[in-house]
Amino acid sequence: MERITLPFLLRKPGSALLASISLAAVLAACTPAATSPGAESNEPTLSQATTSESPSPMNEDSSSPPTNSDEAAVLEVNRERSRLLVEQRTDELDDLLSPDFVAVHITGYEQTKAEWLAQIRSGQMRYHDFQEVSATVTIDGDSAVAITRSLVDATIYGSRGAWPLESTTTYVHDGGTWKAQHSRARTY
Structure with a gap:
């Protein structure tokens, strides 16, 4: 398995605990810290984690560009979608989503595009930050699948939390652009 950096803190200076996940769950996903030769360490750190799919890190600081221009385009649309969610720019977000877009949340609840955008507009769903950990894109003709892992800081129906989320998004090539x-x- 490949190690990747997990760039998040469970607390921000001067704020309450943001995560509603158990520390044990986070630590279970972490790998032992690198130690000097001959030293043993079984203590996991929050700065390292492994993933079952072993995706390549795609943080802007350390990413290597995708090898395919379609992969790069899908990844860019995916990142733009996250940015627009944080900025609550739902009109532009609407343009990135296909008319029949469906969002399935961690609870299993399925939302239509119209319902999801309405809840973002009303503030019922407020996204504060996305910290991308990894991303992979697979292209198959006019469809693509992006699998991303991110720490998502959001307020959902009045409760703020930070969740390590794996998002699997299907894209279709529509009118020269990729739409979710x-x-x-x-959660992962």
């Missing part, structure tokens, strides 16, 4: 058609989020 279906997105399913799970």
Whole structure:
């Protein structure tokens, strides 16, 4: 398995605990810290984690560009979607989503595009930050699948939390652009 950096803190200076996940769950996903030769360490750190799929890190600081221009375009649309969510720019977000877009949340609740955008506009769903940990894109003709892992800081129905989410998003090539058609989020 490949090690990747998990760039998040469970607390921000001067704020309450943001995560509603157990520390044990976070530590279970972490790998032992690198130690000097001959030294043993079984203590996991929050700065290192492994993933079952072993995706390549795609943080802007350390990413290598995708090898395919379609992969790069899908990844850019995916990142733009996250940025627009944080900025609550729902009109532009609407343009990145196919008319039949469906969002499946970590609870399993499915939302239509119209319902999801309405809840973002009303403030019922407020996204504060996305810290991308990894991303992979697979292209198959006029469809693509992006699998991203991010720490998402959001206020959902009045409760703020930070969740390590894996999002699997299906894209379709529509009118020369890639549009999200279906997105399913799970904790990892």
